[in-house]
Amino acid sequence: MSDAVAIAGVTRTFATGRGPAVTALQDVSLTVAPGEFVSLIGPSGCGKSTLLRLIADLDQPTSGIVSVFGKSARQARLDQDYGIAFQQAGLLPWRTVAANVELPLDLHRVPAAERRARVAELLDFVGLADFAGSYPDQLSGGMQQRVAIARAFAEKPSLLLMDEPFGALDEMTRERMQTELVRLSAETGAAVVFVTHSIPEAVFLSDRVVVMSPRPGRIREIVPIGLGPGRERGEALRENPAFYAAVTAVREALHGDGAVPVGVENR
Amino acid sequence: MRARIASPLAVAWPPVALAVVAVAIWQGVVVLGKVPEFLLPAPGAILGDLLAHPGLIGSATLVTGLNGLVGLVVGAVVAVVLAAVAAAVRFFDRMSAPIVAAVAVVPIVSLAPVCYTMFGAASQQPRQYIAAVAAFAPVFLTTLRGLRQVRPVHRDLMTAYAASGWQATRTVTLPGALPYLFSGLNVASSLAVISALVTEYFGGPRDGLGSLITSAAATSNYATAWAYVFGAIVLGLVFYLVTLALEWFASRRA
Ligand SMILES: Nc1ncnc2c1ncn2[C@@H]1O[C@H](COP(=O)(O)OP(=O)(O)OP(=O)(O)O)[C@@H](O)[C@H]1O
Ligand SMILES: [Mg+2]
Numbered sequence A: 001m002s003d004a005v006a007i008a009g010v011t012r013t014f015a016t017g018r019g020p021a022v023t024a025l026q027d028v029s030l031t032v033a034p035g036e037f038v039s040l041i042g043p044s045g046c047g048k049s050t051l052l053r054l055i056a057d058l059d060q061p062t063s064g065i066v067s068v069f070g071k072s073a074r075q076a077r078l079d080q081d082y083g084i085a086f087q088q089a090g091l092l093p094w095r096t097v098a099a100n101v102e103l104p105l106d107l108h109r110v111p112a113a114e115r116r117a118r119v120a121e122l123l124d125f126v127g128l129a130d131f132a133g134s135y136p137d138q139l140s141g142g143m144q145q146r147v148a149i150a151r152a153f154a155e156k157p158s159l160l161l162m163d164e165p166f167g168a169l170d171e172m173t174r175e176r177m178q179t180e181l182v183r184l185s186a187e188t189g190a191a192v193v194f195v196t197h198s199i200p201e202a203v204f205l206s207d208r209v210v211v212m213s214p215r216p217g218r219i220r221e222i223v224p225i226g227l228g229p230g231r232e233r234g235e236a237l238r239e240n241p242a243f244y245a246a247v248t249a250v251r252e253a254l255h256g257d258g259a260v261p262v263g264v265e266n267r
Numbered sequence B: 001m002r003a004r005i006a007s008p009l010a011v012a013w014p015p016v017a018l019a020v021v022a023v024a025i026w027q028g029v030v031v032l033g034k035v036p037e038f039l040l041p042a043p044g045a046i047l048g049d050l051l052a053h054p055g056l057i058g059s060a061t062l063v064t065g066l067n068g069l070v071g072l073v074v075g076a077v078v079a080v081v082l083a084a085v086a087a088a089v090r091f092f093d094r095m096s097a098p099i100v101a102a103v104a105v106v107p108i109v110s111l112a113p114v115c116y117t118m119f120g121a122a123s124q125q126p127r128q129y130i131a132a133v134a135a136f137a138p139v140f141l142t143t144l145r146g147l148r149q150v151r152p153v154h155r156d157l158m159t160a161y162a163a164s165g166w167q168a169t170r171t172v173t174l175p176g177a178l179p180y181l182f183s184g185l186n187v188a189s190s191l192a193v194i195s196a197l198v199t200e201y202f203g204g205p206r207d208g209l210g211s212l213i214t215s216a217a218a219t220s221n222y223a224t225a226w227a228y229v230f231g232a233i234v235l236g237l238v239f240y241l242v243t244l245a246l247e248w249f250a251s252r253r254a
Helices: A048-055 A073-078 A097-107 A112-125 A141-153 A171-188 A199-205 A235-239 A241-254 B008-032 B043-052 B054-088 B090-105 B108-119 B125-147 B152-160 B165-200 B209-218 B222-251
Strands: A005-014 A022-032 A037-041 A063-068 A082-085 A159-163 A191-196 A208-213 A218-224
Touching: A005 A048, A022 A048, A022 A218, A037 A048, A037 A199, A048 A063, A048 A159, A048 A191, A063 A073, A082 A141, A097 A112, A097 A141, A097 B165, A112 A141, A141 A159, A141 A171, A171 A191, A171 A199, A171 A235, A191 A199, A199 A235, A199 A241, A208 A241, A218 A241, A235 A241, B008 B043, B043 B054, B043 B222, B054 B090, B054 B125, B054 B165, B054 B209, B054 B222, B090 B125, B108 B125, B108 B165, B125 B165, B152 B165, B165 B209, B165 B222, B209 B222
Parallel strands: A037 A191, A037 A208, A082 A159, A159 A191
Antiparallel strands: A005 A022, A005 A063, A208 A218
């Protein structure tokens, strides 16, 4: 079976109005196996969102190749092989919570009865069943983000792309969502590429943590997290010495050159 | 977040109180100062005239109102269709932009005399066309802006879902543009009424508010002229408030 994501020698430069072009990513290579959970961590501006957008075919590399399930990123997008949650929730303000979650099913002409059942299931998953009829502007930022997460899961994608989806959540909801996400991705066998600023979050969720450095954005180190398969990860893991050891390993990789990177939470 | 909506009574009483005081002062000045009627009739006299023949004033208001409404609807429909074309076809946009800018600044009523010769002096059409042209520009400009205002994250979402062009239009572009359309309509509604009314000053059947204001003034029936002016004020307010309500309704979730 081909890799869920295969990135080979990818560089992305952005031409800016006057000044020199910005190299958001330089010579990045990474593969993600089917069902594997990979987190991207690194200081602000190191190209995490850019890398995710390349995988999603929302942007194209300046050079190098991105393939998803053995196809071009474009073909994978057209085949709807991935679900995505953006850094901003990006809900449609004129649709109710339920209608927002329903959006991809609606666009892909899933029958109405099936749609309704799936939406109920997803809202349960993110704990918003009581808010099905509310509008996004009636929800807190964290609740909006949960709607976006439910929407990303709507079509049971075999690849999930998530850009700091838990950034706006309170610590308790965040840990609950992490546990749920790890369970769900293990159950559905979905591969996940997950962007985060939190080291413990990356460690708790991932099979491997990709540590990036900025200007130009590169992969500094890939830290394997040997904490066992996702379905066996529970709250107890957070207190496990192996967990702390992995947190330390990622922290050292991040701080490799001695400088303290900006924008990375050390909690 | 939406502001808390105050009770209608709390919103309404200050301006009503102000109006009552202003009318009382007006009445006092006219009566005590012995102001000649052609300069400014007393509110009491105007009210007397309103009560004397409400039917006449009502039917004149309806005639002008209908012309304004027809103009508003026609102008708005054409504007929305052309804005959609301009949003979709770059070339058409570049071609039409200067023309629309010109239409927006030309005092449309200056066309009125020409229109009466074109469509005949017995017809309501010149009034409706002028109102339509006046309503066109604000609706076109705001709708076009709204259609261009798709948020990047929504555009990305549609790309990610491999939505077709029409699906993206239906799901994000049109709903996002709706509040813009209605705010354009709100501006256009006043323009349509004013244009329909002012066009009557230049000729045509003597049945609308504009025609009757000129006739009453010409025959020294000043209180009657002012009673028709009162009808025009009510008409303008109705158009404004109805479109304002539509705008509020459309933008409450955007
Ligand atoms: N469309 C664009 N045009 C120009 N420069 C861009 C564009 N998108 C990203 N960049 C630049 O590329 C670099 C990486 O941006 P990116 O958004 O991928 O960072 P990030 O790692 O996601 O940061 P954060 O953690 O703050 O979200 C930044 O220097 C940014 O300014
Ligand atoms: Mg980012």
